[in-house]
Amino acid sequence: MTDSAAIWTAIENAPRPTLEDLFAADADRVARLSARIEWGEDEFAGGMLLDWSKTHLNDTLLSAFEELADTCGFASKRAALLDGERVNVTEGRAAEHTAQRGVGSDASVEEAAALHARMQMLVEAIHGGALGEINHLIHIGIGGSALGPKLAISALSRDLSLVDVHVVSNIDGVALEDAFAACDPATTLIAVASKTFTTIETMTNAESALKWLRDNGVDDPSGRVIALTASPEKAVEWGVDETRVLPFPESVGGRYSLWSSIGFPVALGVGWDDFEAMLAGAQVVDEHFRDTDGRANLCLRAAFADQFYTRVLGCQTRAVFAYDERLALFPDYLQQLEMESNGKRVTAEGKPVSGPTAPITWGGVGTDAQHAVFQLLHQGTVTVPIDFIASIAPGDQLDPAHHSILLTNCFAQGAALMAGGNMAADGKDPARAFPGNRPSATILCDDLDAVTLGALIAFHEHRTFANAVLMGINPFDQFGVELGKKMARDIEAGGGEFDASTKALLDAAGLG
Numbered sequence: 010m011t012d013s014a015a016i017w018t019a020i021e022n023a024p025r026p027t028l029e030d031l032f033a034a035d036a037d038r039v040a041r042l043s044a045r046i047e048w049g050e051d052e053f054a055g056g057m058l059l060d061w062s063k064t065h066l067n068d069t070l071l072s073a074f075e076e077l078a079d080t081c082g083f084a085s086k087r088a089a090l091l092d093g094e095r096v097n098v099t100e101g102r103a104a105e106h107t108a109q110r111g112v113g114s115d116a117s118v119e120e121a122a123a124l125h126a127r128m129q130m131l132v133e134a135i136h137g138g139a140l141g142e143i144n145h146l147i148h149i150g151i152g153g154s155a156l157g158p159k160l161a162i163s164a165l166s167r168d169l170s171l172v173d174v175h176v177v178s179n180i181d182g183v184a185l186e187d188a189f190a191a192c193d194p195a196t197t198l199i200a201v202a203s204k205t206f207t208t209i210e211t212m213t214n215a216e217s218a219l220k221w222l223r224d225n226g227v228d229d230p231s232g233r234v235i236a237l238t239a240s241p242e243k244a245v246e247w248g249v250d251e252t253r254v255l256p257f258p259e260s261v262g263g264r265y266s267l268w269s270s271i272g273f274p275v276a277l278g279v280g281w282d283d284f285e286a287m288l289a290g291a292q293v294v295d296e297h298f299r300d301t302d303g304r305a306n307l308c309l310r311a312a313f314a315d316q317f318y319t320r321v322l323g324c325q326t327r328a329v330f331a332y333d334e335r336l337a338l339f340p341d342y343l344q345q346l347e348m349e350s351n352g353k354r355v356t357a358e359g360k361p362v363s364g365p366t367a368p369i370t371w372g373g374v375g376t377d378a379q380h381a382v383f384q385l386l387h388q389g390t391v392t393v394p395i396d397f398i399a400s401i402a403p404g405d406q407l408d409p410a411h412h413s414i415l416l417t418n419c420f421a422q423g424a425a426l427m428a429g430g431n432m433a434a435d436g437k438d439p440a441r442a443f444p445g446n447r448p449s450a451t452i453l454c455d456d457l458d459a460v461t462l463g464a465l466i467a468f469h470e471h472r473t474f475a476n477a478v479l480m481g482i483n484p485f486d487q488f489g490v491e492l493g494k495k496m497a498r499d500i501e502a503g504g505g506e507f508d509a510s511t512k513a514l515l516d517a518a519g520l521g
């Protein structure tokens with residue numbers, strides 16, 4: 010087996026045909042580079058088409074990347090992940106989010122099912138009135154304890170909203186005050202979501218939420234709190250009754266925790282069936298990821314393209330545009346998933362990485378973004394690989410013109426980025442010239458329901474993992490967030506030595 014440096018050299022030195030050349034050379038390119046992941050039967054049947062034909066992947070690159078994946082031990086690392094081995098080597102932990110969806114070691118899958126059963130009982134009891142009339146939920150958490158619930162609620166609550174959910178993450182009191190303003194304290198439940206149950210933003214917001222309930226005539230505010238955590242003993246110590254603590258295993262990472270009890274607001278807000286459907290959609294992708302090899306593994310194939318753009322073409326960012334208002338928060342979700350997982354500078358063995366790691370993930374919704382940032386994407390000097398995400402079925406009930414304009418714009422952007430050209434009558438005006446050959450991938454879902462959302466998220470989780478394997482890094486730790494947190498604690502405690510600029514800022518704000 011060739012070593013990975015030699016494979017990278019071959020990839021870097023491989024001919025670089027343009028997208029136009031690639032299409033011209035292969036009449037079956039679309040069939041070769043697009044595939045569907047499907048689920049369900051009859052009226053539950055659905056799926057999503059993943060079209061990577063407008064990327065620069067070709068047979069030469071795919072073969073080289075397959076060899077790289079083999080050299081990096083992709084199959085055994087994937088097996089280690091799914092078997093619950095300690096793949097998070099720096100923290101000595103497994104990363105068992107897939108067990109929450111029924112794919113993992115028997116013991117972990119069983120444990121997840123038992124914890125889900127408990128969560129379902131509590132959700133259904135609350136819907137049944139066991140805690141009195143509950144119309145609102147203020148879900149307090151940050152990072153992975155907030156981004157997934159926030160995305161899922163905003164994507165799915167148009168069709169059904171059983172409880173009005175507000176996700177509050179920021180320590181800025183404005184966020185919590187906005188939630189208070191939208192909720193009636195007499196019918197509001199508080200979820201405190203924190204894997205560690207120590208995060209300063211979450212614990213401060215939780216205290217203020219309890220005070221708000223107390224100040225507004227709720228006799229037993231702590232009786233209105235549900236804790237979602239991997240540290241149940243800390244939640245109990247903080248004052249949450251054991252019966253209202255929904256634990257999840259330590260081996261489920263924060264940014265991978267939507268599938269655990271961190272998904273409680275989804276189940277309460279849009280119903281248990283949707284929460285389960287999300288798990289089912291994720292499971293379909295888990296099985297595809299587990300059972301498929303090489304380029305046919307669509308998560309791995311996407312990672313091949315990601316590596317090509319980041320390492321070979323030096324693209325420093327990757328953009329995601331959802332042509333679906335319901336997925337407006339998807340780029341935010343992906344930012345944590347991809348940047349916190351793969352924004353690293355050393356390998357899993359602690360050695361410096363041999364090339365760039367995660368690009369900056371950013372994005373927005375179409376068509377809004379077309380009128381704001383697409384100028385640079387079409388004519389700027391940098392190449393930004395783009396993912397478009399859209400649903401064939403509309404989310405709205407208005408004139409079908411809305412949805413067809415949305416979709417045609419989505420497809421037109423990909424086509425224009427690739428084709429380029431000159432819009433001047435004589436075809437010669439440099440200001441009106443489009444270089445073209447700009448890559449994009451398109452994920453076209455049959456519909457955007459809970460199953461699809463689960464599948465979409467799981468696809469990106471496994472794509473992130475596949476990228477990590479190809480780069481040799483551990484995607485499951487996040488030490489990069491710690492230094493700033495420590496310095497903030499030092500400042501709060503009145504200690505620590507700071508540079509002159511920071512001292513001056515603290516003085517200016519009256520905090521010195």
Ligand SMILES: O=P(O)(O)OC[C@H]1O[C@](O)(CO)[C@@H](O)[C@@H]1O
Pocket residue numbers: 151152153154202203204205206207208211263264349487490
């Ligand atoms: O769930 P917790 O423990 O409150 O942590 C919240 C978030 O903080 C982080 O540790 C980063 O600071 C994330 O990884 C995590 O999702």
